[in-house]
Amino acid sequence: MTATIKDVAREAKVSVASVSRALNGGGGVTPATAQRIREAAARLRYVPHSAARSLITRRTHTIGALLPDLHGEFFSELIRGIDLEARSHGLHLLVSSSHDGEEDAAAALRAMQGRVDGVVLLSSPHVDAAFLKANLPDGLPIVLLNSDVKNGADAVLNIDNFAGTYAMVRHLVDIGHQRIAFVGGPKDNYDARQREAGFRAAMAKFLPGEPVRVLAGDFGESSGYVAARELLAMKSRPQAVFAANDTMAVGCLQAFKEAGLAVPGDIAVAGFDDIPIARYVTPSLSTVRVRIAELGKNAMELLADLMDRPGLSAASVHTLGCDIVVRESCGAHRGGATITTTKKIRRTSNR
Numbered sequence: 001m002t003a004t005i006k007d008v009a010r011e012a013k014v015s016v017a018s019v020s021r022a023l024n025g026g027g028g029v030t031p032a033t034a035q036r037i038r039e040a041a042a043r044l045r046y047v048p049h050s051a052a053r054s055l056i057t058r059r060t061h062t063i064g065a066l067l068p069d070l071h072g073e074f075f076s077e078l079i080r081g082i083d084l085e086a087r088s089h090g091l092h093l094l095v096s097s098s099h100d101g102e103e104d105a106a107a108a109l110r111a112m113q114g115r116v117d118g119v120v121l122l123s124s125p126h127v128d129a130a131f132l133k134a135n136l137p138d139g140l141p142i143v144l145l146n147s148d149v150k151n152g153a154d155a156v157l158n159i160d161n162f163a164g165t166y167a168m169v170r171h172l173v174d175i176g177h178q179r180i181a182f183v184g185g186p187k188d189n190y191d192a193r194q195r196e197a198g199f200r201a202a203m204a205k206f207l208p209g210e211p212v213r214v215l216a217g218d219f220g221e222s223s224g225y226v227a228a229r230e231l232l233a234m235k236s237r238p239q240a241v242f243a244a245n246d247t248m249a250v251g252c253l254q255a256f257k258e259a260g261l262a263v264p265g266d267i268a269v270a271g272f273d274d275i276p277i278a279r280y281v282t283p284s285l286s287t288v289r290v291r292i293a294e295l296g297k298n299a300m301e302l303l304a305d306l307m308d309r310p311g312l313s314a315a316s317v318h319t320l321g322c323d324i325v326v327r328e329s330c331g332a333h334r335g336g337a338t339i340t341t342t343k344k345i346r347r348t349s350n351r
């Protein structure tokens with residue numbers, strides 16, 4: 001039979017209250033008694049009843065993460081960063097996705113209610129202030145990732161997409177590329193909009209006489225492949241292609257390889273995110289580095305702070321800076337170099 005807290009108390013020759021205090025990290029027991037209780041619990045293989053404990057502490061010791069999708073290296077790295085930091089706080093992670101749209105996201109958040117002490121939520125098109133108000137209970141700590149939600153209530157942590165894209169265009173221009181095409185992401189995606197805005201601003205600044213070529217993409221590898229095929233059909237082929245994420249850049253590399261083009265000899269390629277595979281493709285991919293696991297870690301740190309200080313005002317915006325990582329694919333011949341473009345983390349405003 002499963003051991004109970006009463007069994008542990010009997011084994012350790014203490015009260016049930018003493019067992020509860022010792023195993024939950026409370027005071028009121030001596031170090032020697034606490035050690036005797038832990039040893040008794042270990043011998044009996046006692047596992048605290050999480051539901052009963054939650055009724056007493058009002059905490060589930062679990063946090064939720066809702067992402068638009070779970071497929072791909074970006075999401076796996078993000079989850080890894082969140083989970084590692086959660087574990088350091090003694091918390092467990094409950095993950096769900098909203099890839100099928102608003103109803104899926106709403107159902108996932110409703111399912112988490114009562115099961116989590118806070119939520120990390122990565123931006124998606126349907127997540128706005130009205131959606132959050134309708135689907136989250138008042139007072140539940142939440143951290144929004146890569147979001148333009150302006151509700152004056154929640155903590156927001158964004159990647160500096162604009163500055164990272166701007167810096168990569170400047171780098172491509174500095175090493176001699178004039179005709180640069182950009183493969184964008186989904187039109188309703190916040191990151192994609194910011195990256196395209198950075199591209200357009202940099203082109204206007206550094207190459208004012210050049211046409212701005214922006215091709216449609218959806219952040220998937222196949223859309224990068226299709227965009228590259230479109231570029232191959234142009235009369236005036238660009239000298240460089242900058243994809244709004246690394247996954248699409250990998251699709252571009254494959255299309256150029258099939259067409260017999262050498263990268264970077266015939267055409268340069270750059271991406272965004274620095275997913276783990278970026279350094280291992282051939283040629284290795286120059287990219288805008290987002291410290292993805294660190295993004296998850298920082299989001300979890302913010303959330304833990306809000307959970308530990310319930311009276312703390314959550315309203316704030318934090319920005320995670322990016323670096324330019326120069327590898328083989330851009331033609332700079334500085335493989336492995338890193339150019340710092342923005343500060344690591346900055347808090348930009350209180351709302």
